[in-house]
Amino acid sequence: MKILVPVKRVVDYNVKVRVKPDQTGVDLANVKMSMNPFCEIAVEEAIRLKEKGVAEEIIVVSIGPAQAQETIRTALAMGADRGILIQTDDAAEPLAIAKLLKAVVDEEGPEIVLLGKQAIDGDNNQTGQMLAALLDWPQGTFASEVEIADGKAKVTREIDGGLQTLSLSLPAVVTTDLRLNEPRYASLPNIMKAKRKPIDTKTPADYGVDTAPRLTVVKVTEPPKREAGIKVESVAELVDKLKNEAGVI
Numbered sequence: 001m002k003i004l005v006p007v008k009r010v011v012d013y014n015v016k017v018r019v020k021p022d023q024t025g026v027d028l029a030n031v032k033m034s035m036n037p038f039c040e041i042a043v044e045e046a047i048r049l050k051e052k053g054v055a056e057e058i059i060v061v062s063i064g065p066a067q068a069q070e071t072i073r074t075a076l077a078m079g080a081d082r083g084i085l086i087q088t089d090d091a092a093e094p095l096a097i098a099k100l101l102k103a104v105v106d107e108e109g110p111e112i113v114l115l116g117k118q119a120i121d122g123d124n125n126q127t128g129q130m131l132a133a134l135l136d137w138p139q140g141t142f143a144s145e146v147e148i149a150d151g152k153a154k155v156t157r158e159i160d161g162g163l164q165t166l167s168l169s170l171p172a173v174v175t176t177d178l179r180l181n182e183p184r185y186a187s188l189p190n191i192m193k194a195k196r197k198p199i200d201t202k203t204p205a206d207y208g209v210d211t212a213p214r215l216t217v218v219k220v221t222e223p224p225k226r227e228a229g230i231k232v233e234s235v236a237e238l239v240d241k242l243k244n245e246a247g248v249i
C-alpha cells in the first residue's frame with residue numbers, strides 16, 4: 001500500500017510572527033521556515049505504518065516555492081521514500097491545493113492520504129476535507145489514533161468532550177491531531193541518505209490546475225496587546241474584583 005503525505009512549509013512555530021506595516025500579511029523576510037507540525041505528525045504516522053508492515057511506500061508532496069524542497073528533504077530524512085514538489089510562488093488556497101493533491105492521487109494511487117489537520121500559518125483546516133470531497137473518499141479528521149486492518153482504517157477522533165471512533169473503508173483521507181504521535185528526529189545517517197532519495201519537480205500547470213486566488217485578504221492585524229496584571233492583597237479583594245470588576249462570578 002502507498003501512503004501519500006502532503007507537507008507544507010510554514011513559518012516555524014517558535015517564531016513570533018510580525019504583521020507587515022501595510023497590513024497585507026505577515027512579514028516573511030529572514031524568518032525561519034519549517035515543516036508544519038501537524039504534517040510532521042502525518043509523516044511520523046506514515047513511517048510507523050510502514051514499520052508495522054502496513055505500507056510499502058511513503059510519498060511526500062509539497063506545493064510551494066523552490067525552498068519547499070527542504071521540507072520534502074526533512075520528510076525523506078525522517079523515513080519517507082520519495083517526494084514530489086509542485087513548484088509555485090503563488091500562495092495557493094486550500095481548494096487549489098486539494099485539486100492538485102487529487103491529481104497526484106489519481107496519478108499515484110495511494111490507499112491513504114495522511115494530512116495535517118491544519119497548517120499553522122493560515123489555520124484553514126480545510127484541505128483534507130476538500131480533498132476527501134473531491135475524491136469522494138471517506139474521511140477521518142483530527143485523528144489521535146489510526147489502525148489499519150482488513151481494508152479498513154479505524155480512526156479515533158478528538159472531538160469536544162471526548163473521543164469518537166470511526167471505521168473507514170479504504171481508500172481514505174485521514175488528518176492528524178496533536179496527540180497522534182511524537183515525531184522522530186532524523187538521524188545524521190538518514191539525513192545523508194535522504195539526499196539521494198528522488199524528488200520529482202512539477203508545476204500546477206502540469207496537472208491543469210489554476211492556483212490563482214479566489215479570496216481577497218482585506219487586512220491582517222496584530223492581536224490586541226495584553227495588559228499587565230496586578231497583585232491583590234487578599235482573597236477577599238480577589239473575590240471582590242472578580243465579582244465587581246471582571247463580572248465573572
Ligand code: AMP
Binds near residue numbers: 119
Ligand atoms: P490547511 O487546510 O491549510 O489548514 O492545511 C491542512 C493540511 O493540508 C496541511 O497540514 C498539509 O498536510 C496539507 N497542505 C496544505 N497546504 C499544503 C501545501 N501547500 N503543500 C502540501 N500540503 C499542504
